[in-house]
Amino acid sequence: MNKGNLDRVTFEAIEAYVLDRMSTVERTAFEQRLANDTALRAELELERENIHAVELGGLSSTLRTIASDLQATERAKGTGWGRFMAYAASIAVLLMVTIWWFGRPPINERLFADHFTREPGLPVTMGATDDPAFADAMVYYKEGLYAEAAARWMPLLEKEPTNDTLLFYTAMVDIVTDHGTSAVTKLNTVAQGTSIFQSRARWYLFLLFVERGGLAEARAMGLETDSVYGERVRRILSQLGE
Template identity: 50%
Template sequence: MSQGVLDRSTFEAIETYVLDRMSALDRAAFEQRMAGDAALCAEVELEKENIRAVELGGVTRMLKEIAAEGTVSDTNMAQGGWKQYLKYAAIVALVLSGSLWLLRPSANERLFAEHFIADPGLPVAMSGTSDPAFADAMVSYKEGDYERARANWSLLLQQEPMNDTLRYYIGSAWLADGEALAAIPLFEVLAADPGSAFRAKARWFLLLAYVRAGESAKAKAVELDTDPTYGGPARAIKAQLYR
């Protein structure tokens, strides 16, 4: 079984197994298949997590809808209130059977999640500037408030459009916020500049941004394979993309 590739019939078999809907005979055969397929075992564990997440989300939404419609009294229950609960239970079951397949992360999304670690940012005392606006944005970035960090740095970039530090950290804030497409142009400029101190790191995050955006061909073309820091993981990612 190829990593990251899961056909619908296999997915449905995994779902049936995890939800304990298999016959004893089918279950035994499936478990025998798992015993010889580590990748399938990993998929089963992943789908268990996905199913638990969707179950939790579905039940939460169901309870909110019930609360919005008002508390079901004993009288209402006698008059068919239980039908409401059954209706919502059926909806959740339908969500489980269909949306898990549709919402399943793509191979590229999984690869990105496996390798992406956001740049930790600069210690404020070492930010390379005495500008309090830059330092304030760096604090926001390190606290995970990427939107505020981007807003402050973008104002500074308007004043210093050639500032590599600002470009790099705005791009990093976009990527850490899950916005790969917005990060790509910023990293592309730095990755192409041999004089930039951020060139290697920009290429690494550009590769990851391409992966996240589904631009596999562009990710493979990023020249990073011989880099002493990023070469190993870059080659590992590209090997997965060539499968």
């Protein structure tokens, strides 16, 4: 799938998602599509890479243009001070690019950010328990109100500590609220089971290992040949020099 054979609506939806221009409702609907469409996920990753490349190229081009304009202006004045300012502008450009380059997050964190897509959530009629608190929590989760979702899910998880659905979605909350260690523990449990979340749990575990620099653990998962995630796993490992 590529821009040439994407319909315009889908291409614009991908662009809006990458640039964070979607409403909460639109984002939730799009993430539901992503969860069930491998080709769409691949196109999303390609678009992210393209936008990052454009942003980098645009920054460099803008800085070069500013420096060139300053140099031309000061040269036209024909003064020593003008030459000094032109040199200073060039140095400033170099410093700005250097600061930007070295100020970027490490590649493992960038790869996690590029490939992690939050699970869209279940229809509330598919709750793992009969407790209405589960459905309420799922609604909060879909709206991005993670503290409220966790407050309702955690008591249920205490009662059913091996419930894969509760483990999986509380792990999602942990990830988006920067509690990766807790997420790893929960996803490990799900990944060793046989529920419908097992494959996805392994993928998110892989991403968490990558983010945390645990490349040995990530590679040991053996996801390179996975029918759903294998291509992305191989690409990530390649970018990490593995």
